[in-house]
Amino acid sequence: MENQTSYTDKVMELCLMAGKIMLESGAETYRVEDTMMRIAASFGIRESHSYVTPTGIIFSIEGELTKTKLIRVTERTTDLEKIAEVNSISRKISSGDLSLDEAYQSLKEIESASLQYPFWLQITAASIASGCFLIMFKGEWRDFIPAMIAGGVGLVCVTYFHRLVPIKFLAEFLAAFIIGFLSVLFVKIGFGYQLDKIIIGSVMPLVPGLLITNAVRDLMVGHLVSGLSKGAEAFLTALAIGSGIAGVLSFM
Incomplete structure (x- = not known):
């Protein structure tokens, strides 16, 4: 039970990180929601819900213990390369080429990277x-x-x-x-x-x-x-x- 709870928490953190990066980089609302739910489904979580506004993300996973988290987004810019990178990671997750830990590390690198032109x-x-x-x-x-x-x-x-x-x-x-x-x-x-x-x-x-x-x-x-x-x-x-x-x- 504890292992399942820990696994669910990791998936939720991964989905929220992907959504936050995309929203801060100027992605459309529907793209952020779709990406988060696809990532959750790829890791075996079929019942997930996301609600995205320009200033925040609410993400919920249903199961034996329903979990819901909210994160605030205060800074927004335009960085289409970061959006493309997150989409690429999402596709790799869906095809089974990335594990949970590998995907999390990849998103952390994208989040901290400065991909904009000088x-x-x-x-x-x-x-x-x-x-x-x-x-x-x-x-x-x-x-x-x-x-x-x-x-x-x-x-x-x-x-x-x-x-x-x-x-x-x-x-x-x-x-x-x-x-x-x-x-x-x-x-x-x-x-x-x-x-x-x-x-x-x-x-x-x-x-x-x-x-x-x-x-x-x-x-x-x-x-x-x-x-x-x-x-x-x-x-x-x-x-x-x-x-x-x-x-x-x-x-x-």
Whole structure:
């Protein structure tokens, strides 16, 4: 009985760790729930239930002794590689290639690993993307460099402000304000020409595209709480960006 209880606890811890990693990395709600229940089923636990929201996971295993655990998720980012790694481990568990202890160790390594690209590379990508978005929105090539600079500085600012004050809305508002200020400054000194196109291209790296996509996906499959929560978060992000730009334009 004690061995069975210990085994069930280990399976539950494994499922919760997998779900936590995926949710913190930006996975959809349905994917997190499905992965957790598949892992439990692969280890012989057929009756399991998971309830996932953007800020927490409730996981229950039924049997002779029903167990339920809750974990909080406070930090969320976008790391698709971690999601892919957890999915790969889940498939290996389902095919019997990983034992319980091996799967647990693999997930611990993924949890502690930093799989994101270096920060300088993220800034470079955001800068190039800002310039390309400007062209996509029918801007002029002479505004490509100003949009690159403003977009790169914006990503640096949102990252720095979020570390300084862990309030996402405030960090995005200040970053958008600085982007708007730089865009206006470039136009004033003659380095930039189309103010609207420069601003639009520069703020695109801040736009919550993944949040919007996941919110719609969750709503479509019936996860109303998660869908509405992610939609509200995306709306607040858009509001912060718009307010920051509006604040600059109202003073210039």
